[in-house]
Amino acid sequence: MKSFFKTLGAAVLGGAIAVGGYSYITENQENSYLLKEDNAQPELAVSQVSYEMPESMENVDFRDAASKTVNSVVHVINKTVTRAPQSFADVMRGRVPYREAIGTGSGVIITEDGYIVTNNHVIENAREIQVTLNNRRTYSAELVGTEPSSDIALLKIDTENPLPYVVFADSDQVQIGEWALAVGNPFNLTSTVTAGIISAKGRDLDERDDVMQSFIQTDAAVNPGNSGGALVNMNGELIGINTAIASRTGSYVGYSFAVPSNNARKIIEDLMEYGMVQRGMLGISGRDLNGSLAEQLGVDRSEGIYVADVVPGSGAEKGKLRSGDIITNIGGIRIRTFADLTGYVATKNPGDIVDVTYFRDGDRRQTRVEITKNSTIQIPELNLEVRDLDAEEKRLFKVNEGVKITRALGEFSKYSAAMQDYVIVKVNDEKINSTSDLKRAIENRDPREGIMLVMKNSEGEFERILVR
Incomplete structure:
Protein backbone atom coordinates (compact mmCIF):
# COMPACT_ATOMS: atom_id res chain seq x y z
CA MET A 1 0.00 0.00 0.00
CA GLY A 20 -5.96 24.94 -4.21
CA GLY A 21 -4.01 27.66 -5.99
CA TYR A 22 -6.71 28.15 -8.59
CA SER A 23 -9.38 28.51 -5.90
CA TYR A 24 -7.19 30.83 -3.89
CA ILE A 25 -6.49 33.13 -6.81
CA THR A 26 -9.92 33.24 -8.41
CA GLU A 27 -11.94 33.58 -5.23
CA ASN A 28 -9.68 36.37 -3.96
CA GLN A 29 -10.19 35.35 -0.37
CA GLU A 30 -8.40 33.89 2.63
CA ASN A 31 -9.69 31.63 5.40
CA SER A 32 -10.62 33.17 8.76
CA TYR A 33 -13.14 31.49 11.04
CA LEU A 34 -14.32 32.33 14.55
CA LEU A 35 -16.78 30.24 16.50
CA LYS A 36 -18.61 32.20 19.16
CA GLU A 37 -20.08 30.51 22.21
CA ASP A 38 -23.09 32.12 23.85
CA ASN A 39 -25.25 30.31 26.36
CA ALA A 40 -28.29 32.52 25.85
CA GLN A 41 -29.18 32.18 22.19
CA PRO A 42 -32.05 34.16 20.66
CA GLU A 43 -35.00 32.20 19.32
CA LEU A 44 -35.50 32.69 15.62
CA ALA A 45 -38.85 34.17 14.71
CA VAL A 46 -41.02 31.86 12.59
CA SER A 47 -44.36 32.75 11.08
CA GLN A 48 -47.36 30.59 10.18
CA VAL A 49 -47.90 31.45 6.54
CA SER A 50 -51.18 32.06 4.74
CA TYR A 51 -51.02 31.29 1.04
CA GLU A 52 -54.19 33.00 -0.13
CA MET A 53 -53.22 34.51 -3.46
CA PRO A 54 -54.74 37.62 -5.08
CA GLU A 55 -57.62 36.83 -7.40
CA SER A 56 -56.21 38.92 -10.26
CA MET A 57 -53.11 40.85 -11.27
CA GLU A 58 -54.93 44.07 -10.41
CA ASN A 59 -54.83 43.10 -6.73
CA VAL A 60 -51.09 42.29 -6.68
CA ASP A 61 -49.26 44.81 -4.48
CA PHE A 62 -45.66 44.28 -3.43
CA ARG A 63 -45.35 47.42 -1.31
CA ASP A 64 -46.16 45.83 2.06
CA ALA A 65 -43.78 42.90 1.57
CA ALA A 66 -41.02 45.22 0.34
CA SER A 67 -41.40 47.67 3.23
CA LYS A 68 -41.13 44.80 5.75
CA THR A 69 -37.90 43.57 4.18
CA VAL A 70 -35.70 46.32 2.76
CA ASN A 71 -34.43 47.59 6.12
CA SER A 72 -33.51 44.04 7.17
CA VAL A 73 -31.23 43.38 4.18
CA VAL A 74 -27.62 44.55 4.49
CA HIS A 75 -24.50 45.04 2.39
CA VAL A 76 -21.63 42.69 3.32
CA ILE A 77 -18.00 43.60 2.64
CA ASN A 78 -15.29 40.93 2.68
CA LYS A 79 -11.72 42.22 3.02
CA THR A 80 -9.02 39.71 2.26
CA VAL A 81 -5.50 39.27 0.95
CA THR A 82 -4.86 37.50 -2.35
CA ARG A 83 -1.86 36.53 -4.39
CA ALA A 84 -0.73 39.19 -6.84
CA PRO A 85 0.97 38.58 -10.21
CA GLN A 86 4.65 37.85 -9.78
CA SER A 87 7.19 40.28 -11.20
CA PHE A 88 10.52 39.13 -12.58
CA ALA A 89 12.16 40.27 -9.33
CA ASP A 90 9.67 38.20 -7.32
CA VAL A 91 10.49 35.12 -9.38
CA MET A 92 14.23 35.61 -9.05
CA ARG A 93 14.02 36.11 -5.28
CA GLY A 94 11.43 33.38 -4.70
CA ARG A 95 8.86 35.80 -3.28
CA VAL A 96 5.09 35.41 -3.41
CA PRO A 97 3.46 38.88 -3.61
CA TYR A 98 0.10 39.58 -1.97
CA ARG A 99 -2.41 42.40 -2.23
CA GLU A 100 -5.61 43.43 -0.51
CA ALA A 101 -8.89 42.59 -2.26
CA ILE A 102 -12.50 43.36 -1.44
CA GLY A 103 -15.54 41.20 -2.18
CA THR A 104 -19.16 42.17 -1.58
CA GLY A 105 -22.59 40.64 -1.25
CA SER A 106 -25.80 40.87 0.74
CA GLY A 107 -27.09 39.52 4.05
CA VAL A 108 -30.35 39.25 5.99
CA ILE A 109 -30.87 40.34 9.61
CA ILE A 110 -32.75 37.54 11.40
CA THR A 111 -32.75 38.75 15.04
CA GLU A 112 -33.06 42.18 16.61
CA ASP A 113 -29.71 41.78 18.39
CA GLY A 114 -27.72 41.55 15.17
CA TYR A 115 -27.49 37.98 13.84
CA ILE A 116 -27.17 38.04 10.04
CA VAL A 117 -27.35 35.17 7.56
CA THR A 118 -25.50 35.33 4.25
CA ASN A 119 -23.83 32.99 1.77
CA ASN A 120 -20.60 31.28 2.67
CA HIS A 121 -19.07 32.28 -0.67
CA VAL A 122 -19.68 35.95 0.19
CA ILE A 123 -17.41 35.85 3.27
CA GLU A 124 -15.20 32.84 2.51
CA ASN A 125 -11.52 33.38 3.44
CA ALA A 126 -12.25 36.86 4.82
CA ARG A 127 -9.75 38.56 7.10
CA GLU A 128 -12.20 41.30 7.99
CA ILE A 129 -15.97 41.53 7.49
CA GLN A 130 -18.02 44.74 7.55
CA VAL A 131 -21.78 45.15 7.33
CA THR A 132 -23.55 48.27 6.12
CA LEU A 133 -27.21 48.65 7.08
CA ASN A 134 -29.85 50.18 4.85
CA ASN A 135 -29.44 53.44 6.83
CA ARG A 136 -25.78 53.46 5.67
CA ARG A 137 -24.29 52.80 9.11
CA THR A 138 -21.35 50.40 8.98
CA TYR A 139 -20.33 47.86 11.64
CA SER A 140 -17.59 45.29 12.04
CA ALA A 141 -19.03 41.78 11.89
CA GLU A 142 -17.96 38.61 13.65
CA LEU A 143 -18.13 35.28 11.83
CA VAL A 144 -20.10 32.91 14.08
CA GLY A 145 -19.86 29.87 11.81
CA THR A 146 -20.29 28.50 8.31
CA GLU A 147 -21.73 25.53 6.46
CA PRO A 148 -19.89 25.50 3.11
CA SER A 149 -21.79 22.56 1.57
CA SER A 150 -25.06 24.50 1.96
CA ASP A 151 -23.38 27.87 1.23
CA ILE A 152 -24.69 29.42 4.45
CA ALA A 153 -22.76 31.61 6.91
CA LEU A 154 -23.84 33.32 10.13
CA LEU A 155 -22.53 36.75 11.17
CA LYS A 156 -23.05 38.88 14.29
CA ILE A 157 -22.87 42.66 14.73
CA ASP A 158 -23.30 44.68 17.93
CA THR A 159 -25.47 47.79 17.74
CA GLU A 160 -26.82 50.32 20.19
CA ASN A 161 -30.48 49.79 19.27
CA PRO A 162 -32.65 46.80 18.26
CA LEU A 163 -32.54 46.07 14.53
CA PRO A 164 -35.37 45.36 12.08
CA TYR A 165 -35.36 41.70 11.11
CA VAL A 166 -37.13 39.26 8.78
CA VAL A 167 -39.39 36.50 10.13
CA PHE A 168 -38.90 32.95 8.84
CA ALA A 169 -41.69 31.26 6.88
CA ASP A 170 -42.12 27.51 6.35
CA SER A 171 -40.45 26.92 2.98
CA ASP A 172 -42.00 23.44 2.73
CA GLN A 173 -45.36 25.17 2.20
CA VAL A 174 -44.14 27.37 -0.66
CA GLN A 175 -46.10 26.66 -3.82
CA ILE A 176 -44.97 26.75 -7.44
CA GLY A 177 -46.49 29.76 -9.18
CA GLU A 178 -46.81 32.02 -6.15
CA TRP A 179 -45.25 35.47 -6.08
CA ALA A 180 -41.86 36.09 -4.47
CA LEU A 181 -39.60 39.10 -3.97
CA ALA A 182 -35.79 38.99 -4.15
CA VAL A 183 -34.27 41.67 -1.91
CA GLY A 184 -30.54 42.43 -1.99
CA ASN A 185 -28.12 45.22 -1.18
CA PRO A 186 -25.59 45.10 -4.04
CA PHE A 187 -22.70 47.55 -4.39
CA ASN A 188 -23.81 49.41 -1.23
CA LEU A 189 -26.63 51.12 -3.15
CA THR A 190 -29.15 50.39 -0.32
CA SER A 191 -31.66 47.58 -0.65
CA THR A 192 -33.19 46.79 -4.03
CA VAL A 193 -36.28 44.71 -4.77
CA THR A 194 -37.20 42.53 -7.76
CA ALA A 195 -40.32 40.40 -8.22
CA GLY A 196 -41.06 37.04 -9.80
CA ILE A 197 -42.73 33.72 -9.17
CA ILE A 198 -41.62 30.43 -7.67
CA SER A 199 -40.60 28.42 -10.74
CA ALA A 200 -39.64 25.11 -9.12
CA LYS A 201 -38.60 23.42 -5.87
CA GLY A 202 -36.02 20.79 -5.01
CA ARG A 203 -33.58 21.87 -7.72
CA ASP A 204 -30.11 20.25 -7.81
CA LEU A 205 -27.93 22.35 -10.12
CA ASP A 206 -25.49 19.52 -10.85
CA GLU A 207 -26.73 15.99 -10.18
CA ARG A 208 -23.36 14.59 -11.27
CA ASP A 209 -21.33 16.16 -8.45
CA ASP A 210 -20.90 14.99 -4.86
CA VAL A 211 -23.01 17.76 -3.28
CA MET A 212 -26.74 17.13 -2.84
CA GLN A 213 -28.68 20.38 -3.31
CA SER A 214 -32.33 21.31 -2.99
CA PHE A 215 -32.86 24.90 -4.14
CA ILE A 216 -35.99 26.98 -4.66
CA GLN A 217 -35.95 28.31 -8.22
CA THR A 218 -37.44 31.70 -9.06
CA ASP A 219 -37.47 34.07 -12.01
CA ALA A 220 -37.05 37.15 -9.81
CA ALA A 221 -33.95 38.95 -11.08
CA VAL A 222 -30.84 38.19 -9.00
CA ASN A 223 -27.49 39.59 -10.12
CA PRO A 224 -23.93 39.62 -8.72
CA GLY A 225 -23.95 41.44 -5.37
CA ASN A 226 -27.33 39.99 -4.42
CA SER A 227 -25.87 36.73 -3.09
CA GLY A 228 -26.94 36.25 0.52
CA GLY A 229 -30.03 38.43 0.12
CA ALA A 230 -33.61 37.54 1.01
CA LEU A 231 -36.27 35.73 -0.98
CA VAL A 232 -39.58 36.59 0.68
CA ASN A 233 -43.25 35.82 0.14
CA MET A 234 -46.07 38.33 -0.24
CA ASN A 235 -46.21 38.71 3.55
CA GLY A 236 -42.57 39.79 3.68
CA GLU A 237 -41.52 36.53 5.37
CA LEU A 238 -38.27 34.75 4.55
CA ILE A 239 -38.64 31.71 2.30
CA GLY A 240 -35.05 31.50 1.02
CA ILE A 241 -31.52 32.91 0.88
CA ASN A 242 -30.60 33.94 -2.68
CA THR A 243 -27.49 31.98 -3.62
CA ALA A 244 -26.93 31.28 -7.31
CA ILE A 245 -27.97 31.99 -10.88
CA ALA A 246 -27.78 29.76 -13.94
CA SER A 247 -26.24 31.84 -16.70
CA ARG A 248 -23.74 31.62 -19.56
CA THR A 249 -22.94 35.32 -19.23
CA GLY A 250 -22.53 35.67 -15.44
CA SER A 251 -25.60 37.90 -15.25
CA TYR A 252 -29.27 37.18 -14.70
CA VAL A 253 -31.08 35.39 -17.57
CA GLY A 254 -34.19 34.15 -15.76
CA TYR A 255 -32.96 31.37 -13.45
CA SER A 256 -32.23 32.20 -9.81
CA PHE A 257 -31.82 29.77 -6.92
CA ALA A 258 -32.24 30.15 -3.17
CA VAL A 259 -31.48 27.96 -0.17
CA PRO A 260 -34.91 27.18 1.40
CA SER A 261 -35.54 29.00 4.67
CA ASN A 262 -36.18 25.77 6.58
CA ASN A 263 -32.70 24.53 5.66
CA ALA A 264 -31.10 27.88 6.47
CA ARG A 265 -32.91 28.11 9.81
CA LYS A 266 -31.76 24.64 10.89
CA ILE A 267 -28.14 25.49 10.01
CA ILE A 268 -28.33 28.81 11.86
CA GLU A 269 -29.81 27.27 15.00
CA ASP A 270 -27.05 24.61 15.01
CA LEU A 271 -24.32 27.22 14.56
CA MET A 272 -25.76 29.27 17.42
CA GLU A 273 -26.03 26.30 19.77
CA TYR A 274 -23.15 24.01 18.80
CA GLY A 275 -20.80 26.09 16.66
CA MET A 276 -21.22 23.50 13.88
CA VAL A 277 -24.04 21.82 11.98
CA GLN A 278 -25.50 18.60 13.39
CA ARG A 279 -26.32 16.54 10.32
CA GLY A 280 -28.77 13.67 10.33
CA MET A 281 -29.49 10.92 7.84
CA LEU A 282 -32.39 8.67 6.96
CA GLY A 283 -29.99 5.79 6.34
CA ILE A 284 -30.59 4.79 2.72
CA SER A 285 -28.86 5.03 -0.62
CA GLY A 286 -30.75 4.92 -3.88
CA ARG A 287 -31.76 6.86 -6.95
CA ASP A 288 -34.61 8.81 -8.49
CA LEU A 289 -37.30 6.64 -10.01
CA ASN A 290 -38.31 7.43 -13.58
CA GLY A 291 -40.12 5.74 -16.42
CA SER A 292 -37.17 3.84 -17.85
CA LEU A 293 -35.94 2.68 -14.44
CA ALA A 294 -39.46 1.65 -13.46
CA GLU A 295 -39.72 -0.45 -16.61
CA GLN A 296 -36.31 -1.98 -15.96
CA LEU A 297 -37.26 -2.84 -12.35
CA GLY A 298 -40.74 -3.98 -13.26
CA VAL A 299 -42.55 -1.55 -10.94
CA ASP A 300 -45.72 0.38 -11.71
CA ARG A 301 -44.58 3.76 -10.31
CA SER A 302 -42.43 6.39 -12.02
CA GLU A 303 -41.90 8.85 -9.13
CA GLY A 304 -40.16 8.51 -5.79
CA ILE A 305 -36.86 7.21 -4.43
CA TYR A 306 -35.86 3.66 -5.22
CA VAL A 307 -34.02 2.26 -2.18
CA ALA A 308 -30.87 0.44 -3.29
CA ASP A 309 -29.29 -0.14 0.13
CA VAL A 310 -30.05 0.48 3.80
CA VAL A 311 -27.28 1.56 6.20
CA PRO A 312 -26.81 -1.01 8.99
CA GLY A 313 -27.87 0.32 12.38
CA SER A 314 -29.60 3.36 10.88
CA GLY A 315 -33.13 4.56 11.54
CA ALA A 316 -34.15 3.24 8.12
CA GLU A 317 -33.06 -0.28 9.06
CA LYS A 318 -34.84 -0.06 12.43
CA GLY A 319 -37.92 1.23 10.63
CA LYS A 320 -37.90 -1.96 8.49
CA LEU A 321 -37.12 -0.24 5.20
CA ARG A 322 -35.23 -2.48 2.80
CA SER A 323 -33.75 -2.62 -0.67
CA GLY A 324 -36.41 -2.40 -3.39
CA ASP A 325 -38.77 -0.12 -1.45
CA ILE A 326 -40.00 3.08 -3.15
CA ILE A 327 -40.28 6.13 -0.88
CA THR A 328 -42.93 8.63 -1.99
CA ASN A 329 -43.61 10.80 1.08
CA ILE A 330 -41.79 11.92 4.23
CA GLY A 331 -43.38 14.01 6.94
CA GLY A 332 -46.29 14.84 4.67
CA ILE A 333 -43.94 16.15 1.96
CA ARG A 334 -44.19 14.58 -1.50
CA ILE A 335 -40.87 13.00 -2.50
CA ARG A 336 -40.18 12.75 -6.23
CA THR A 337 -36.39 13.14 -6.38
CA PHE A 338 -33.38 12.62 -4.13
CA ALA A 339 -33.09 16.42 -3.94
CA ASP A 340 -36.56 16.47 -2.32
CA LEU A 341 -35.45 13.83 0.16
CA THR A 342 -32.10 15.40 1.11
CA GLY A 343 -33.68 18.85 1.31
CA TYR A 344 -36.23 17.61 3.85
CA VAL A 345 -33.79 15.52 5.91
CA ALA A 346 -31.40 18.51 6.07
CA THR A 347 -34.02 20.38 8.13
CA LYS A 348 -34.10 17.66 10.79
CA ASN A 349 -31.89 16.95 13.80
CA PRO A 350 -30.53 13.57 14.88
CA GLY A 351 -33.19 12.00 17.08
CA ASP A 352 -36.16 13.47 15.20
CA ILE A 353 -38.86 10.97 14.16
CA VAL A 354 -40.37 11.22 10.68
CA ASP A 355 -43.28 9.38 9.05
CA VAL A 356 -42.27 7.63 5.83
CA THR A 357 -44.71 6.43 3.18
CA TYR A 358 -43.34 3.83 0.79
CA PHE A 359 -44.40 1.09 -1.62
CA ARG A 360 -43.26 -2.53 -1.44
CA ASP A 361 -44.41 -5.07 -4.02
CA GLY A 362 -47.13 -2.64 -5.09
CA ASP A 363 -48.54 -2.24 -1.56
CA ARG A 364 -48.62 1.16 0.12
CA ARG A 365 -47.04 1.09 3.58
CA GLN A 366 -46.01 3.49 6.35
CA THR A 367 -43.31 3.43 9.00
CA ARG A 368 -41.68 5.76 11.49
CA VAL A 369 -37.96 6.39 11.11
CA GLU A 370 -35.57 8.06 13.52
CA ILE A 371 -33.10 10.45 11.95
CA THR A 372 -29.64 9.29 13.06
CA LYS A 373 -26.43 11.28 13.27
CA ASN A 374 -24.39 11.47 10.10
CA SER A 375 -20.76 11.95 11.07
CA THR A 376 -19.58 11.95 7.45
CA ILE A 377 -18.33 15.34 6.26
Missing part, protein backbone atom coordinates in the same frame (compact mmCIF):
# COMPACT_ATOMS: atom_id res chain seq x y z
CA LYS A 2 2.93 2.29 0.64
CA SER A 3 3.73 2.20 -3.06
CA PHE A 4 0.31 3.74 -3.79
CA PHE A 5 1.36 7.13 -2.49
CA LYS A 6 4.95 6.82 -3.70
CA THR A 7 3.88 6.16 -7.28
CA LEU A 8 0.78 8.34 -7.40
CA GLY A 9 1.67 10.86 -4.71
CA ALA A 10 3.26 13.31 -7.12
CA ALA A 11 0.18 13.30 -9.34
CA VAL A 12 -2.23 13.62 -6.42
CA LEU A 13 -0.28 16.34 -4.67
CA GLY A 14 0.38 18.21 -7.89
CA GLY A 15 -3.37 18.22 -8.52
CA ALA A 16 -4.09 19.35 -4.97
CA ILE A 17 -1.68 22.24 -5.29
CA ALA A 18 -3.12 23.30 -8.63
CA VAL A 19 -6.72 23.11 -7.44
CA GLN A 378 -16.60 16.63 3.16
CA ILE A 379 -13.34 18.58 3.39
CA PRO A 380 -13.09 20.59 0.13
CA GLU A 381 -9.52 21.69 0.89
CA LEU A 382 -8.44 18.04 0.79
CA ASN A 383 -10.94 16.73 -1.77
CA LEU A 384 -11.84 14.04 0.76
CA GLU A 385 -14.93 12.75 2.53
CA VAL A 386 -14.29 11.46 6.06
CA ARG A 387 -16.18 10.20 9.10
CA ASP A 388 -15.52 9.25 12.70
CA LEU A 389 -14.00 5.83 13.38
CA ASP A 390 -16.10 3.11 14.98
CA ALA A 391 -14.74 0.62 17.52
CA GLU A 392 -14.07 -2.10 14.92
CA GLU A 393 -12.08 0.28 12.72
CA LYS A 394 -9.99 1.45 15.67
CA ARG A 395 -9.03 -2.19 16.26
CA LEU A 396 -8.33 -2.73 12.56
CA PHE A 397 -6.05 0.29 12.22
CA LYS A 398 -4.64 -0.09 15.77
CA VAL A 399 -5.36 3.55 16.68
CA ASN A 400 -7.22 5.35 19.45
CA GLU A 401 -7.90 8.45 17.39
CA GLY A 402 -8.30 9.53 13.79
CA VAL A 403 -10.94 9.82 11.07
CA LYS A 404 -11.68 7.33 8.29
CA ILE A 405 -11.38 8.36 4.65
CA THR A 406 -14.61 7.17 3.03
CA ARG A 407 -13.92 8.41 -0.48
CA ALA A 408 -11.91 10.84 -2.57
CA LEU A 409 -13.80 13.61 -4.36
CA GLY A 410 -13.56 15.53 -7.60
CA GLU A 411 -10.58 14.74 -9.82
CA PHE A 412 -9.17 12.44 -7.12
CA SER A 413 -12.21 10.15 -7.14
CA LYS A 414 -10.32 7.60 -9.24
CA TYR A 415 -8.05 7.03 -6.21
CA SER A 416 -11.02 6.55 -3.88
CA ALA A 417 -10.71 2.78 -3.46
CA ALA A 418 -7.06 2.95 -2.42
CA MET A 419 -7.56 5.89 -0.05
CA GLN A 420 -10.40 4.16 1.77
CA ASP A 421 -7.73 2.02 3.45
CA TYR A 422 -6.38 5.07 5.30
CA VAL A 423 -7.21 7.02 8.44
CA ILE A 424 -6.01 10.57 9.11
CA VAL A 425 -4.42 10.75 12.57
CA LYS A 426 -2.73 14.18 12.51
CA VAL A 427 -3.01 17.52 10.71
CA ASN A 428 -0.08 19.91 11.04
CA ASP A 429 1.14 17.89 14.06
CA GLU A 430 -2.25 18.25 15.79
CA LYS A 431 -3.91 14.99 16.83
CA ILE A 432 -7.27 14.34 15.19
CA ASN A 433 -9.87 12.55 17.33
CA SER A 434 -12.98 13.32 15.29
CA THR A 435 -14.32 15.01 12.17
CA SER A 436 -14.89 18.13 14.29
CA ASP A 437 -11.17 18.21 15.14
CA LEU A 438 -10.24 17.83 11.49
CA LYS A 439 -12.61 20.56 10.35
CA ARG A 440 -11.36 22.92 13.08
CA ALA A 441 -7.71 22.26 12.23
CA ILE A 442 -8.31 23.01 8.56
CA GLU A 443 -10.27 26.18 9.28
CA ASN A 444 -7.81 27.56 11.85
CA ARG A 445 -4.68 27.04 9.79
CA ASP A 446 -2.76 29.83 8.09
CA PRO A 447 -4.11 29.59 4.52
CA ARG A 448 -0.71 30.62 3.12
CA GLU A 449 0.82 27.47 4.54
CA GLY A 450 0.28 23.88 3.45
CA ILE A 451 -1.65 21.14 5.20
CA MET A 452 0.53 18.31 6.49
CA LEU A 453 -1.46 15.08 6.82
CA VAL A 454 -0.25 12.06 8.76
CA MET A 455 -2.18 8.95 7.66
CA LYS A 456 -2.09 5.28 8.59
CA ASN A 457 -3.30 2.28 6.63
CA SER A 458 -4.62 -1.07 7.81
CA GLU A 459 -1.16 -2.62 7.43
CA GLY A 460 0.22 -0.24 10.04
CA GLU A 461 2.19 1.92 7.58
CA PHE A 462 2.27 5.71 8.05
CA GLU A 463 2.29 8.26 5.23
CA ARG A 464 2.95 12.01 5.42
CA ILE A 465 1.46 14.18 2.67
CA LEU A 466 1.77 17.95 2.22
CA VAL A 467 -1.24 19.55 0.51
CA ARG A 468 -0.93 23.19 -0.53
